[in-house]
Amino acid sequence: MNSPLLRLSGLTKAYPGVIANKDVSFDILPGEVHALLGENGAGKSTLVKTIYGLVKPDSGTMTLQGQPFQPPEPRAARAAGVAMVFQHFSLFDAMNVAENIALGMENPPPQREIAAQVRKVSDQYGLPLDPDRIVGELSAGERQRVEIIRCLLQDPKLLIMDEPTSVLTPQEVAILFETLRKLSSEGTAILYISHKLEEIRTLCDNATVLRLGEVVGECDPKTTSARDMAELMVGSKLHVPEKADKPAGDTVLTLQNLSAKAPHRFGTALKDITLEVRKGEVLGIGGVAGNGQDELVAALSGEMRVAPAMISYQGRAIGQMAPNARRRIGLLAAPEERMGHAAAPDMSLTENAVMTAMTRQELTSRGFVHWGKARSFAEGVIKTFDVRTPGPANAARSLSGGNLQKFVIGREIMQDPDVLVVNQPTWGVDASAAAAIRQALLDLAAKGAAVIVISQDLDELMEISDRFAALNEGRLSAPRPAKGLTVEEIGLMLGGAHDMEVAHVDA
Amino acid sequence: MIALEKRPQPSRFWTFATPLLAVILTMICGGLLFAALGKNPFETIRTIFFDPLFSEFAWFYRPQLLIKGAPLVLIAIGLSFGFRAGIWNIGAEGQYIVGAICGAAVGLAFYPTESFIIFPLMIVAGALGGLLWAMIPGVLRVKFGTNEILVSLMLVYVAEQLLASMALGALRNPDGMGFPGSRNLSQYPSAANLEIIQGSGMHWGVLTAFIAVIFAYVALSRHVFGFHVRLAGQSPRAARFAGVNPAALILICMGLSGALAGLAGLFEVAGPAGQISIDFNVGYGFTAIIVAFLGRLHPVGILLAGGLMALTYIGGEIAQSNLGLPLAAIQLMQGMLLFFLLAVDVLTNYRMRFGQGKPA
Numbered sequence: 124m125n126s127p128l129l130r131l132s133g134l135t136k137a138y139p140g141v142i143a144n145k146d147v148s149f150d151i152l153p154g155e156v157h158a159l160l161g162e163n164g165a166g167k168s169t170l171v172k173t174i175y176g177l178v179k180p181d182s183g184t185m186t187l188q189g190q191p192f193q194p195p196e197p198r199a200a201r202a203a204g205v206a207m208v209f210q211h212f213s214l215f216d217a218m219n220v221a222e223n224i225a226l227g228m229e230n231p232p233p234q235r236e237i238a239a240q241v242r243k244v245s246d247q248y249g250l251p252l253d254p255d256r257i258v259g260e261l262s263a264g265e266r267q268r269v270e271i272i273r274c275l276l277q278d279p280k281l282l283i284m285d286e287p288t289s290v291l292t293p294q295e296v297a298i299l300f301e302t303l304r305k306l307s308s309e310g311t312a313i314l315y316i317s318h319k320l321e322e323i324r325t326l327c328d329n330a331t332v333l334r335l336g337e338v339v340g341e342c343d344p345k346t347t348s349a350r351d352m353a354e355l356m357v358g359s360k361l362h363v364p365e366k367a368d369k370p371a372g373d374t375v376l377t378l379q380n381l382s383a384k385a386p387h388r389f390g391t392a393l394k395d396i397t398l399e400v401r402k403g404e405v406l407g408i409g410g411v412a413g414n415g416q417d418e419l420v421a422a423l424s425g426e427m428r429v430a431p432a433m434i435s436y437q438g439r440a441i442g443q444m445a446p447n448a449r450r451r452i453g454l455l456a457a458p459e460e461r462m463g464h465a466a467a468p469d470m471s472l473t474e475n476a477v478m479t480a481m482t483r484q485e486l487t488s489r490g491f492v493h494w495g496k497a498r499s500f501a502e503g504v505i506k507t508f509d510v511r512t513p514g515p516a517n518a519a520r521s522l523s524g525g526n527l528q529k530f531v532i533g534r535e536i537m538q539d540p541d542v543l544v545v546n547q548p549t550w551g552v553d554a555s556a557a558a559a560i561r562q563a564l565l566d567l568a569a570k571g572a573a574v575i576v577i578s579q580d581l582d583e584l585m586e587i588s589d590r591f592a593a594l595n596e597g598r599l600s601a602p603r604p605a606k607g608l609t610v611e612e613i614g615l616m617l618g619g620a621h622d623m624e625v626a627h628v629d630a
Numbered sequence: 631m632i633a634l635e636k637r638p639q640p641s642r643f644w645t646f647a648t649p650l651l652a653v654i655l656t657m658i659c660g661g662l663l664f665a666a667l668g669k670n671p672f673e674t675i676r677t678i679f680f681d682p683l684f685s686e687f688a689w690f691y692r693p694q695l696l697i698k699g700a701p702l703v704l705i706a707i708g709l710s711f712g713f714r715a716g717i718w719n720i721g722a723e724g725q726y727i728v729g730a731i732c733g734a735a736v737g738l739a740f741y742p743t744e745s746f747i748i749f750p751l752m753i754v755a756g757a758l759g760g761l762l763w764a765m766i767p768g769v770l771r772v773k774f775g776t777n778e779i780l781v782s783l784m785l786v787y788v789a790e791q792l793l794a795s796m797a798l799g800a801l802r803n804p805d806g807m808g809f810p811g812s813r814n815l816s817q818y819p820s821a822a823n824l825e826i827i828q829g830s831g832m833h834w835g836v837l838t839a840f841i842a843v844i845f846a847y848v849a850l851s852r853h854v855f856g857f858h859v860r861l862a863g864q865s866p867r868a869a870r871f872a873g874v875n876p877a878a879l880i881l882i883c884m885g886l887s888g889a890l891a892g893l894a895g896l897f898e899v900a901g902p903a904g905q906i907s908i909d910f911n912v913g914y915g916f917t918a919i920i921v922a923f924l925g926r927l928h929p930v931g932i933l934l935a936g937g938l939m940a941l942t943y944i945g946g947e948i949a950q951s952n953l954g955l956p957l958a959a960i961q962l963m964q965g966m967l968l969f970f971l972l973a974v975d976v977l978t979n980y981r982m983r984f985g986q987g988k989p990a
Contacts, residue, residue, distance in 0.1 A: 424871060425873070426870050426871055445873055445875070446870075446871065446872070446873035447872075447873035450873075456871075458871060460867070463865040463867055463868055464865070464867040464868055464871055465868070465871065466865075466868065467861055467864045467865040467868045467869075468864070468865065469640065469864050470860070470861070470864060474857070474861075477857060478861065478868065478871075478872040479871070479872060481854065481872075487854050490853050490854050490855065491852050491853055491854070492852055492853065492854060492857060494852075517639065518638070518639045518640070520638065520639075521638035521639055
């Protein structure tokens with residue numbers, strides 16, 4: 124057996140009130156694809172940040188190729204051959220690919236040279252990417268390629284990937300996996316963080332599972348079932364959302380040729396969207412980010428006004444109606460971006476509850492806010508949706524992403540909507556919390572509300588949707604019953620032509 | 631090495647402590663500055679900050695404190711709403727001038743009729759004048775996306791020209807033997823902004839400023855309007871999602887700050903200043919920006935900050951006449967106050983760590 128590329132022994136890191144990593148030890152071999160599994164808050168981020176030099180461990184050691192390894196900062200980690208692709212891209216929309224890559228370099232060579240290198244690496248690893256394109260015009264998958272190529276130019280020995288597939292289509296995922304396999308065959312080790320267990324089973328050679336900061340097990344993902352891995356992560360039986368079969372009710376919301384111009388330069392125009400949503404159903408809308416999801420939610424929530432007849436709700440034309448008027452009649456929405464859109468980061472949870480629940484929960488009278496009532500509503504959301512926070516007086520930004528997500532979804536569900544539109548309801552939320560949110564959405568539908576779930580997670584959509592439609596470049600495909608759809612059919616609905624260039628891997 | 635670490639929540643302690651710390655730092659650095667100018671720093675600081683309140687002539691200075699402080703507080707309260715919402719009305723000085731002109735014009739139009747209705751009408755005209763002047767940058771921003779900072783600021787210079795033309799032309803005192811400047815409103819009983827309690831400095835503008843503080847406090851902490859203003863300032867997208875109409879909010883905030891600045895101008899022209907003259911405006915509209923920030927955009931904070939600012943004005947004047955300190959040194963010290971306030975503000979949201987984060 125090979126000597127390990129990176130050996131972690133006894134890594135411990137405590138923050139005030141919480142132990143993020145406790146005595147974590149495992150090895151990563153050269154050329155292996157190693158999965159790191161765990162719920163939100165299990166300590167995965169802290170661990171990879173330690174390896175990447177962003178966090179200094181309280182105790183424990185690391186060795187890289189037999190040498191002691193303790194990077195004080197990411198620059199040192201990169202110099203030693205560790206590269207990382209973050210979940211959130213750090214790219215400038217207004218600059219082109221080559222310029223963005225140059226920005227991350229210590230001593231960038233001239234543009235032309237970078238462009239040549241980008242072409243070479245993108246050829247070599249089957250990552251189609253034109254160095255002259257403006258990043259703002261790229262799809263999420265292409266943006267990720269920019270980040271990957273940025274890493275590959277450093278010729279890393281270990282590549283860390285944090286949730287890389289959350290924004291990709293199945294086809295883009297296939298391209299990415301092809302690249303990762305080629306890299307690993309050349310001896311580059313990959314530390315792969317993901318929630319998607321099926322992916323880990325197809326890609327990874329080895330998996331380490333973290334729970335509450337500790338290593339709770341290692342397994343061979345090729346031979347372990349996804350369910351077993353999930354239960355290892357959660358530490359208990361996993362609750363799978365149950366969907367009751369029920370007949371569809373009356374039509375409650377109708378979109379008739381909904382069209383709208385792109386609201387800003389990097390937005391997407393909505394084109395001729397026609398749709399009927401019925402009481403008691405869950406309509407899943409799939410599609411890669413940036414294909415009009417934000418705009419569709421804005422048109423439904425009332426943030427973006429359209430011609431009145433384009434949207435009708437229980438027979439009323441409401442295209443021009445303001446957000447709070449829509450809330451009053453029962454049409455609620457929860458946008459994707461939690462910080463700064465669905466919630467105001469610096470405001471308390473009570474204030475954030477007032478933000479959207481003011482009208483339906485009657486938290487005001489004659490314009491004056493009833494703070495006591497608002498607080499108890501916020502407490503109700505926190506309790507019902509198991510939001511982990513000391514209390515409603517805490518600022519939204521002090522919550523972890525998953526907890527804040529539970530709060531903003533819970534806030535809408537607790538208002539008892541007739542139609543609820545949610546965008547990426549479980550993005551960045553751990554498995555058990557995601558299951559709870561999905562169950563809450565299903566329960567809402569079972570009570571007779573119509574639920575529109577916009578998501579990039581196809582497994583999620585297949586699990587909870589009655590009907591499925593796909594957004595592609597602002598157009599919506601005709602919805603089809605979700606039961607029995609195959610991955611290939613979904614891929615085609617997602618709009619075949621969208622970045623479907625097959626990987627050209629030089630064998 | 632000092633590292634800054636973001637706090638999960640803004641610190642309550644530092645929210646209140648930073649203005650005090652800024653004042654103390656200003657006293658220290660101001661003292662050094664005065665020492666460098668060859669003055670005794672302790673005596674100078676005492677003259678500026680304590681003499682107006684506690685010296686043997688304080689009976690004269692204390693009413694001055696109200697007279698100088700009221701317009702600052704009134705204007706700053708108006709500005710604070712816009713500033714919280716991210717709407718930057720820098721032209722309160724212009725709105726102050728136009729409010730004074732409009733209010734004075736109404737009063738002068740009635741001269742020499744005596745009636746109880748004249749002063750209320752002047753108040754309405756003053757507020758409207760300021761409001762309309764502020765609507766120019768507001769409407770341009772909403773309709774054409776112009777920058778309200780530049781437009782409102784440039785309109786200050788337009789207003790100053792208007793003031794000069796009024797003092798020399800339309801509003802000039804016909805019995806003034808050709809001197810520039812209007813009739814003296816404070817000698818026209820129906821139009822005069824008189825002291826409510828004789829000798830206290832407490833005129834109608836001071837009362838209005840106190841009422842504005844109370845209204846602003848209630849609006850910001852209890853009313854949906856204040857909630858939306860705060861929301862729009864912190865997260866514009868979240869505000870839109872919450873149903874705030876950004877265009878309406880801009881117009882309301884601009885209008886409110888303009889109206890209060892116009893009121894301040896009216897109370898000044900009908901009272902302490904007495905007449906429309908070329909040099910009527912003395913920079914209250916600009917100083918109020920400092921007052922608004924010094925008071926953390928909080929009504930009670932603004933009240934205290936307005937008092938402090940008025941104190942440095944009056945103390946500065948005493949220091950000029952008694953100690954021969956140049957005006958520039960006083961202004962430098964007032965600038966320091968804002969500078970330090972912004973600098974120590976970082977402690978509210980960040981924690982300082984000493985000795986950590988050094989390379990291993």
